[in-house]
Amino acid sequence: MKLAVLIPAYNESDTVGEVIRHIPRDVPGIESVKVILLDDGSTDDTTIRGQEAGADLVLSSKTRVGLSQTLKKGFLHALDTEADVLVTIDGDGQHDPQEIPKVIKPILEKQAEIVLGSRFLDQRPEISRAKAIGNSLFTKLTNFLSGISVTDAQTGFRAYSREATLRLNILSRYTYTQETLIQAAHKGLRVREVPITVRRREGRSKLVENLPSYAQRAGMTTLTTYLNYKPLKFFLAIGATVILAGLITGFRVIVHFITTGMVQPFLPTAILTAVLIIVGVQIVTVGLFAEMVKSNREITEEILYELRRRARAG
Numbered sequence: 228m229k230l231a232v233l234i235p236a237y238n239e240s241d242t243v244g245e246v247i248r249h250i251p252r253d254v255p256g257i258e259s260v261k262v263i264l265l266d267d268g269s270t271d272d273t274t275i276r277g278q279e280a281g282a283d284l285v286l287s288s289k290t291r292v293g294l295s296q297t298l299k300k301g302f303l304h305a306l307d308t309e310a311d312v313l314v315t316i317d318g319d320g321q322h323d324p325q326e327i328p329k330v331i332k333p334i335l336e337k338q339a340e341i342v343l344g345s346r347f348l349d350q351r352p353e354i355s356r357a358k359a360i361g362n363s364l365f366t367k368l369t370n371f372l373s374g375i376s377v378t379d380a381q382t383g384f385r386a387y388s389r390e391a392t393l394r395l396n397i398l399s400r401y402t403y404t405q406e407t408l409i410q411a412a413h414k415g416l417r418v419r420e421v422p423i424t425v426r427r428r429e430g431r432s433k434l435v436e437n438l439p440s441y442a443q444r445a446g447m448t449t450l451t452t453y454l455n456y457k458p459l460k461f462f463l464a465i466g467a468t469v470i471l472a473g474l475i476t477g478f479r480v481i482v483h484f485i486t487t488g489m490v491q492p493f494l495p496t497a498i499l500t501a502v503l504i505i506v507g508v509q510i511v512t513v514g515l516f517a518e519m520v521k522s523n524r525e526i527t528e529e530i531l532y533e534l535r536r537r538a539r540a541g
């Protein structure tokens with residue numbers, strides 16, 4: 228079994244060296260460990276510090292392309308280098324690399340395809356109140372949309388089996404955390420959590436520069452990912468609600484029309500009813516089209532999966 232450790236980093240020159248130095252090179256059940264630093268156009272010495280600390284490979288992008296796309300590049304590279312298990316760990320020193328064996332264990336034991344190092348399982352880490360609330364809300368939303376039940380959907384300390392990496396398609400540009408879990412659930416990949424320790428962050432957060440902006444961007448990604456998998460359910464729920472509202476407002480008009488043969492004095496209500504029913508039907512129609520697009524996407528994903536799998540096998 229080969230392990231690839233991926234460290235996404237944007238301007239983490241103060242901490243990335245320590246992270247790399249503490250990555251265990253001798254892991255039970257693993258024959259080789261490859262440390263890959265994913266430097267996303269850092270303007271500081273992140274790359275140099277990573278090389279000094281012994282990273283096996285540094286993949287750098289010229290400009291900042293975002294955490295998700297950087298990680299996607301790392302995934303594909305790790306697959307090319309025949310990794311069987313992949314671990315992601317933050318470059319800001321918040322995670323303890325000594326916990327890598329614990330995080331990959333459920334994958335080695337074939338208990339899961341994705342393992343989340345949870346900061347909240349059996350413990351309460353020291354994080355700001357606003358972040359704790361945001362974390363909890365996004366985790367609940369992810370659980371609700373995916374049907375899985377985890378305590379920390381935003382964690383960056385994770386492990387993936389090769390199969391999971393072949394199956395997942397990261398499309399977002401900002402954060403991949405909720406997207407990968409919703410996809411995992413709909414693709415039948417088993418997700419487990421193990422408790423991890425988390426240190427206080429030194430310096431400013433690189434990902435969550437401000438919470439409302441994070442919430443908006445991560446929220447959009449979460450919603451669009453869900454729509455990719457359950458479009459009809461989503462649009463049917465909204466469309467049916469609008470149609471129902473139309474039927475409720477129209478009830479009085481219909482009863483009046485049957486008894487008197489006239490719409491007056493309910494013309495405004497009749498117009499509202501017609502508008503609601505027409506709009507509702509259109510929303511359901513959008514859902515039907517989206518469901519057809521989904522079928523095409525599933526075929527494309529199947530092709531991508533086979534191409535990646537065969538590229539490695541061949």
Ligand SMILES: Nc1nc2c(ncn2[C@@H]2O[C@H](COP(=O)(O)OP(=O)(O)OP(=O)(O)O)[C@@H](O)[C@H]2O)c(=O)[nH]1
Pocket residue numbers: 234235236237238239265266267291292293294295297298316317318319321383428431432433434435
């Ligand atoms: N490749 C890449 N990595 C990033 C980017 N933004 C953040 N990161 C890295 O992703 C990891 C997580 O980012 P953090 O800023 O620590 O986010 P966080 O841990 O959710 O927030 P804090 O609790 O404030 O640390 C760190 O290793 C960052 O260097 C980015 O734009 N591109």
Ligand SMILES: [Mg+2]
Pocket residue numbers: 317319321428
């Ligand atoms: Mg952090």
